[in-house]
Amino acid sequence: MRRDSERSAPGQQETRAAAAPSAAAEPLAGRYRRVRQATLALAAPLGAEDLMVQSMPDASPGKWHLAHTTWFFEQFVLMRDAAYRPRDPAWLVLFNSYYQTVGPMHARPRRGLLSRPSLEEVLDYRRRVDDAMDALLAHAGDPALAGLVELGLQHEQQHQELLLTDIKHALWCNPLQPAYAARAAAAGAPPAATPMRFVAGREGVAEIGHAGAGFAFDNETPRHRQLLRPHAIASRPVTNAEYRAFVDDGGYRDPALWLSDGWAVVQAEQWRHPLYWQDDLAGEFTLAGVRELDPQAPVCHLSYFEADAFARWAGARLPTEAEWEASAAALPVQGNLLESGVLHPRAAAGATGLQQFYGDIWEWTASPYVSYPGFRPLPGALGEYNGKFMNGQWVLRGGSCATPRTHIRASYRNFFPPQARWQFAGLRLAQDR
Known part of the structure; x- marks a missing residue:
């Protein structure tokens, strides 16, 4: 994925290529909660100090990933309603990645300097936006809205991978080279490779x-x-x-x-x-x-x-x-x-x-x-x-x-x-x- 430490890739009216949700058998509201919770689960082994580290300009702090994926839903879904008020207008700048047409953004190589807002505030931001999205999706029947939400979820899944690759680089840069999770890479004896043909x-x-x-x-x-x-x-x-x-x-x-x-x-x-x-x-x-x-x-x-x-x-x-x-x-x-x-x-x-x-x-x-x-x-x-x-x-x-x-x-x-x-x-x- 590239999506800007962000990584890779999008779609129907506002999301033309997203003709339908990717998990059609799963209600969109349930899929929304599942994907959002998966991001928090990936961040759970990390402390506030880990989640603030930016080890190189191509990577982003974990805290920024948590906030930016939330910003995406606020910016492109919730703010379609003129009555919606963002959590903090300044955060629309801090957590914009590269969308020049929606406004200015904080410089990507300097994301690791964002000690404020705190991790607790970012997690509260996620809860507030999730609550607003839950209320919206409870009555959603608009295919264009469904396409936008699915795009946001696919975007978040890109950042789930980025959160892991970025923290891997940060932990490797630490002289202690600590583990993200001891169980990772230890799922039983590795099998022998088959011959290449x-x-x-x-x-x-x-x-x-x-x-x-x-x-x-x-x-x-x-x-x-x-x-x-x-x-x-x-x-x-x-x-x-x-x-x-x-x-x-x-x-x-x-x-x-x-x-x-x-x-x-x-x-x-x-x-x-x-x-x-x-x-x-x-x-x-x-x-x-x-x-x-x-x-x-x-x-x-x-x-x-x-x-x-x-x-x-x-x-x-x-x-x-x-x-x-x-x-x-x-x-x-x-x-x-x-x-x-x-x-x-x-x-x-x-x-x-x-x-x-x-x-x-x-x-x-x-x-x-x-x-x-x-x-x-x-x-x-x-x-x-x-x-x-x-x-x-x-x-x-x-x-x-x-x-x-x-x-x-x-x-x-x-x-x-x-x-x-x-x-x-x-x-x-x-x-x-």
Whole structure:
């Protein structure tokens, strides 16, 4: 997700791409409460000090995530009623992310300086807005309103993942490298990875993009035809052991493997291995603290530059997002996602065929983040959600171990700049045929 440390992606009148709630069998009021409570549950292991830390400009404090997701409902849903009065007009500035058309915003790199409002005040803000939303949803029958609320819930699910990735970076920066939750990354003995093999991908004209009922962000539309050339895609993602071989072979010292901008970053930042790996290459920092590196688990916390360099070293390439989607579309959305509670990638096991397309790691693709043919952003301020970021970023697919299950689908397009490493991002290989 990108959504501004915020992350990724939107839709019918005000939410055109959100033609229907994504969990149609669940009443919207119940889904609203469930998603909002899930955010509080993710923040529960953290103290006020943890929730104020901003370890880098690309990350945001947990307290800001709690407030910004609440601001979204206040700004775009509740304030449609002219009689509604915001909790504090100054907070409309503090917790705006990048919506220039609704007013000014506090500078993103300085969010960690917001010691006030306090955590208690932010939690009270959430309660007040939730109470107002409960009253609104109790009598809601407007499809446009339902689409707006669903967009807000999908937005909040993006921030649930960001809350975890951002606090992981902050805790890693702490010399004590404390755990977020000791149970994370410790859900039983890891299985052995299955051998990687290449599976022939679909050829010819394929339809790509969101289709049918259910929620989708605007950047997943319109559905369109795309020509797929002969290719094969790896049965599973690249593992830590496979990536370790790249490191041991001098991959970070060979400029011939790297894009020019990537090599410049490697030199400037002195990268020698994936983010969170220990220098001895035997351990890594996880949300459960430092743990032994599982050689068979998918490698993660890679930049696009690292994924691309590894693929070149391996004599392969990254799949395009159309190739990835054509392979994933027939697979069920299941895997090591947020609800598993593991909060770390795990090895694929016990199955043949294509594996781990959903969960574990976001997978870098070879596709720049640009609009689909015929794309139209949402009308009004919500048009800023995705379209204006279609520059200088690359597409990731599939979700991670921190992505909620109801938030991911085959057509979902995540996007980040090529040097970003703090997300649960790895790679799957592809080959031309």
